[in-house]
Amino acid sequence: MASQPAPARAGTGVLGWRPGAADLALIALLLIALVGMPVLNALPPDSGLKLPDYMIGVLGKFFCFAMLALAHGLVWGYAGPLSLGHGAFFGLGGYCMGMYLARQKAISAGNELPDFMVFLNWESLPWWWTGTHLAPVALLLIVAVPGALALLFGYFTFRSRISGVYFSIISQAMVFALMLAFSRSELGFGGKTGLTNFSTILGFSVSDQGTRIGVYVATVLALAGSYLLCRWIVRSKLGQVLVAIREAEDRVRFLGYPADRVKLFVFVLSAMIAGLGGALYVPQAGIINPSEFEPAQSIEVAAWVAVGGRGTLFGPILGALGVNAAKSWLTGFAPELWLFVLGGLFIAVTLFLPKGLAGLWPQVRAAVAKRRGGTDG
Amino acid sequence: MTRLHRWPRPGRAARAALLLALGLLVSALQAPPAAAQQADAAAFAEAVQTLATGDREARERAVDRIVEIGHPRAAAVLSALMYRRLATVAGSDRVVLEPEGGGPLEDALTGEPVENPEALETETIYASNQVRRKLRTAVSQVQIFAEDPQARLASTRNIVRAPSDATADLLRRALDREEVPRVEQAIRLALAKVELLAGDAQTKLAAIERLSGSTSPEVRSLLLRLLDRDDVPAEVRTAAREAAASIETRLTLIDWGQRVFQGISLGSVLLLAAVGLAITFGVMGVINLAHGEMLMLGAYTTFVVQQVVLAVAPGLSELSVLFALPAAFLVAGAMGVLLEQTVVRHLYGRPLETLLATFGISLLLQQGVRTIFGAPNKEVSNPFWMSGSIELIGGAVLTYNRLFILVFALAVLAVLALVIKRTTFGLQMRAVTQNRGMARAMGIPSGRIDALTFGLGSGIAGVGGVALSQITNVSPNLGQSFIVDSFMVVVFGGVGSLWGVLGGSMVLGILNKFLEPYAGAMLGKVIVLVLIILFIQWRPRGLFALKGRAGEQ
Numbered sequence: 001m002a003s004q005p006a007p008a009r010a011g012t013g014v015l016g017w018r019p020g021a022a023d024l025a026l027i028a029l030l031l032i033a034l035v036g037m038p039v040l041n042a043l044p045p046d047s048g049l050k051l052p053d054y055m056i057g058v059l060g061k062f063f064c065f066a067m068l069a070l071a072h073g074l075v076w077g078y079a080g081p082l083s084l085g086h087g088a089f090f091g092l093g094g095y096c097m098g099m100y101l102a103r104q105k106a107i108s109a110g111n112e113l114p115d116f117m118v119f120l121n122w123e124s125l126p127w128w129w130t131g132t133h134l135a136p137v138a139l140l141l142i143v144a145v146p147g148a149l150a151l152l153f154g155y156f157t158f159r160s161r162i163s164g165v166y167f168s169i170i171s172q173a174m175v176f177a178l179m180l181a182f183s184r185s186e187l188g189f190g191g192k193t194g195l196t197n198f199s200t201i202l203g204f205s206v207s208d209q210g211t212r213i214g215v216y217v218a219t220v221l222a223l224a225g226s227y228l229l230c231r232w233i234v235r236s237k238l239g240q241v242l243v244a245i246r247e248a249e250d251r252v253r254f255l256g257y258p259a260d261r262v263k264l265f266v267f268v269l270s271a272m273i274a275g276l277g278g279a280l281y282v283p284q285a286g287i288i289n290p291s292e293f294e295p296a297q298s299i300e301v302a303a304w305v306a307v308g309g310r311g312t313l314f315g316p317i318l319g320a321l322g323v324n325a326a327k328s329w330l331t332g333f334a335p336e337l338w339l340f341v342l343g344g345l346f347i348a349v350t351l352f353l354p355k356g357l358a359g360l361w362p363q364v365r366a367a368v369a370k371r372r373g374g375t376d377g
Numbered sequence: 378m379t380r381l382h383r384w385p386r387p388g389r390a391a392r393a394a395l396l397l398a399l400g401l402l403v404s405a406l407q408a409p410p411a412a413a414q415q416a417d418a419a420a421f422a423e424a425v426q427t428l429a430t431g432d433r434e435a436r437e438r439a440v441d442r443i444v445e446i447g448h449p450r451a452a453a454v455l456s457a458l459m460y461r462r463l464a465t466v467a468g469s470d471r472v473v474l475e476p477e478g479g480g481p482l483e484d485a486l487t488g489e490p491v492e493n494p495e496a497l498e499t500e501t502i503y504a505s506n507q508v509r510r511k512l513r514t515a516v517s518q519v520q521i522f523a524e525d526p527q528a529r530l531a532s533t534r535n536i537v538r539a540p541s542d543a544t545a546d547l548l549r550r551a552l553d554r555e556e557v558p559r560v561e562q563a564i565r566l567a568l569a570k571v572e573l574l575a576g577d578a579q580t581k582l583a584a585i586e587r588l589s590g591s592t593s594p595e596v597r598s599l600l601l602r603l604l605d606r607d608d609v610p611a612e613v614r615t616a617a618r619e620a621a622a623s624i625e626t627r628l629t630l631i632d633w634g635q636r637v638f639q640g641i642s643l644g645s646v647l648l649l650a651a652v653g654l655a656i657t658f659g660v661m662g663v664i665n666l667a668h669g670e671m672l673m674l675g676a677y678t679t680f681v682v683q684q685v686v687l688a689v690a691p692g693l694s695e696l697s698v699l700f701a702l703p704a705a706f707l708v709a710g711a712m713g714v715l716l717e718q719t720v721v722r723h724l725y726g727r728p729l730e731t732l733l734a735t736f737g738i739s740l741l742l743q744q745g746v747r748t749i750f751g752a753p754n755k756e757v758s759n760p761f762w763m764s765g766s767i768e769l770i771g772g773a774v775l776t777y778n779r780l781f782i783l784v785f786a787l788a789v790l791a792v793l794a795l796v797i798k799r800t801t802f803g804l805q806m807r808a809v810t811q812n813r814g815m816a817r818a819m820g821i822p823s824g825r826i827d828a829l830t831f832g833l834g835s836g837i838a839g840v841g842g843v844a845l846s847q848i849t850n851v852s853p854n855l856g857q858s859f860i861v862d863s864f865m866v867v868v869f870g871g872v873g874s875l876w877g878v879l880g881g882s883m884v885l886g887i888l889n890k891f892l893e894p895y896a897g898a899m900l901g902k903v904i905v906l907v908l909i910i911l912f913i914q915w916r917p918r919g920l921f922a923l924k925g926r927a928g929e930q
Contacts, residue, residue, distance in 0.1 A: 076729075082729045082732070084732075153910075156910070156911070156914050157910075157913075157914070159914070160913070160914045160915075160917055161917065162913060162914075162917055164728055164729070165662075165664045165728045165729070165732065166868065166913070166917070168664070168729065168732060169664075169864045169865075169868055170868070170910055170913060172861060172864070173861060173864075173865060173906045173909065173910060174906075174910065176861045176906065177902075177903045177906040177907060180899045180900075180902055180903050180906075181899070181900065181903045183899060184897070184899050184900060295860075295861060296857070299666070299733075299736050302733060303733060303736075303737075306730075306733055336744065336747070336748060339740045339741070339743065339744035340740075340741060340744050340745075342737070342740055343736075343737040343738065343739070343740030343741035343744065344737065344741065345737065346733050346734055346736055346737025346738075346740070347720055347734045347737040347738065347741075349733075350724065350730040350731075350733050350734040350737075351720065351723055351724070351734065354730070
């Protein structure tokens with residue numbers, strides 16, 4: 001497990017930041033996403049380059065998945081534990097946003113209760129919906145709820161040294177339990193249908209193209225922000241400890257580092273990023289339901305990271321975007337082929353590309369440099 | 378004190394009687410004596426004759442008499458008279474009737490079709506309005522003697538609506554004749570109800586006495602309803618309260634017993650799903666997320682074998698499940714060996730990558746099966762020797778397929794234990810997993826043993842799939858619904874221990890069933906999952922952890 005990011009070196013670059021090749025590529029990608037796509041969308045319909053309206057929503061969802069993959073890759077790629085339950089944090093963030101949106105809809109219709117509660121003949125709002133109609137409260141819940149679950153789950157599992165495949169299985173059980181729980185309408189989250197039919201967000205209509213572009217831009221910015229935060233963490237001293245834990249947890253412990261707490265910190269942070277991604281996903285998808293908690297969904301997240309490249313931050317983003325683009329392209333004309341491709345991808349990547357797509361470039365570059373006999377790199 | 382027994386349903390009586398020899402004995406004792414039957418038949422014939430030829434008063438008396446006799450044909454005759462379908466035959470004292478809903482004329486007394494109905498000159502019998510009024514009640518009452526058990530049941534329910542000494546009498550007479558246990562049970566209950574409502578204090582006390590041994594929630598609520606009434610003497614009240622309490626206790630016990638059995642039954646399903654995993658995950662340490670698909674392959678093999686048997690030798694179709702067992706073991710086992718050789722082998726020591734690769738395999742297998750067989754569920758029929766159920770005291774129902782699966786799961790576990798503990802292959806397998814280097818030094822071909830071990834685990838899963846095909850839908854998603862549960866069983870029970878799989882599956886099964894009534898099926902499962910997550914904190918190596926060096930892997 002070599003090829004770690006070099007420790008931060010002050011002096012060169014802007015404000016001490018030395019962007020690497022991956023950083024530059026990502027900046028280019030995000031700039032295109034941030035400016036290029038809305039501009040293309042604004043072109044007149046008859047011009048050949050016009051980006052259809054719905055594509056903004058599709059791309060926005062991809063960037064939400066990228067946030068989820070980034071969060072997952074931070075834990076798996078740097079600290080070591082493979083979570084098969086990251087969909088739980090994404091879904092919880094989504095449900096917090098869904099609650100806010102459902103309340104907005106109810107308020108605009110002059111009701112106190114969201115539609116589905118009216119159908120269930122509920123008398124009053126359950127206490128856990130208190131304050132969800134206020135945007136600041138919703139924003140707080142979006143990071144606090146997934147963070148709290150991660151804190152609780154991580155505290156217990158890391159404390160009792162549950163690691164490796166046991167951690168994976170237990171995290172899968174967690175997301176499975178959430179799926180079963182949220183499927184019950186008694187819990188007050190709309191049962192299997194979930195929360196849907198939203199009308200406004202922050203006072204703007206969700207169906208307006210302007211609002212959609214607004215949410216889309218917010219998603220790209222949130223992704224950029226999350227990336228910078230993660231980059232800062234993995235290049236800090238804490239990041240060094242993280243990698244050390246991944247490589248030899250016991251040694252780190254013997255050296256006196258609080259390995260549990262470091263892992264817990266990163267796990268909670270990761271859950272919060274995933275929650276934010278889920279929250280931004282809901283207005284663009286227009287629905288949140290228990291299928292987000294399906295164990296297979298969470299395993300797929302691990303696949304994005306593996307395909308993109310474990311142990312990097314750029315890789316998970318690339319993997320999420322690439323796999324989802326391939327998925328929506330392929331399911332367009334041959335839906336029955338998709339599972340074959342995804343299954344094959346899992347096997348091929350683990351067998352032949354252990355470092356994922358992100359590891360491909362350095363591999364190629366090294367091979368080219370070797371043939372030239374040069375000293376590049 | 379008479380106990381209210383519940384005996385098997387009529388259609389399955391013969392087979393169930395083998396299991397419950399006592400049932401046979403009791404029903405033999407209850408058969409009415411033949412002599413009494415003959416006397417009744419003669420009286421019935423006479424009454425029918427009076428109906429056909431007598432005047433109004435004689436007819437009314439004859440109706441009463443027919444109700445009293447309670448002949449199986451009584452209902453048919455009386456309703457025929459009521460709806461003007463009863464007729465006399467000119468030149469003889471024979472009485473015939475046109476069956477309800479049309480059809481050939483039949484003899485009123487025997488119900489047999491009349492020969493040459495065209496040759497007979499019949500005259501319809503008209504009953505006066507007074508007689509018809511009497512008939513209306515009589516028809517519903519004599520239904521309790523009808524040939525069709527279903528009609529007798531319905532009639533019992535009707536009769537209870539008008540409790541009186543006369544109805545009590547009618548019910549007693551019906552009870553004497555009744556042979557079908559289910560109807561007998563209903564009549565007993567109805568009689569007790571009528572006696573409790575209409576009888577005097579003495580009758581009430583006797584009825585309570587008889588009912589106190591019951592295990593029916595209906596009887597309990599009947600007794601409790603008696604307590605609400607004002608016109609009941611104190612002693613009857615006390616007796617009723619005590620009887621209700623004793624029924625309550627008995628019901629609780631039965632309920633617990635039933636839940637334990639349901640839990641064990643669920644546990645045996647979990648055991649079948651997880652036992653193969655105990656090999657691949659428990660012994661080899663390979664997280665095989667395609668394990669569920671091995672179950673699915675086994676289930677589909679059962680379907681294919683069933684189709685083949687139906688096509689080649691339809692006479693053996695009831696045995697196709699037996700043929701499916703080795704076939705499923707071979708199919709799933711071969712798939713396991715193939716997977717080990719092509720994918721898993723390259724990933725030993727990288728458990729997380731194995732996990733992802735096997736998930737990919739599971740997607741491929743699922744989609745492959747969906748492409749070949751189509752997405753809808755496949756129909757796998759239960760052989761006759763696995764359908765049906767026994768009903769125990771208190772209404773607990775044991776279905777045969779559940780019982781078979783329990784026995785089968787234990788048998789699979791036993792065979793597996795024998796293979797591991799007693800065969801050369803098992804010895805080599807244990808040697809390789811304990812110390813690969815040393816095993817190789819002893820000349821054990823570790824690569825081949827790995828492949829065979831993986832094949833064994835997968836094959837066992839395939840055999841489990843055959844059993845699961847009998848109780849769940851055979852669809853490409855079959856494996857998915859068991860995979861989380863199977864891993865929970867293995868992690869909870871303790872990795873690498875067959876006892877752990879047995880203990881883990883049974884504990885989880887019973888726990889699930891005990892939580893269900895309080896929390897509902899879904900939430901019960903959630904609670905179980907949370908409990909497992911907490912349990913792992915306390916014993917990270919599971920319930921039956923391996924001790925010593927073998928446990929340190």
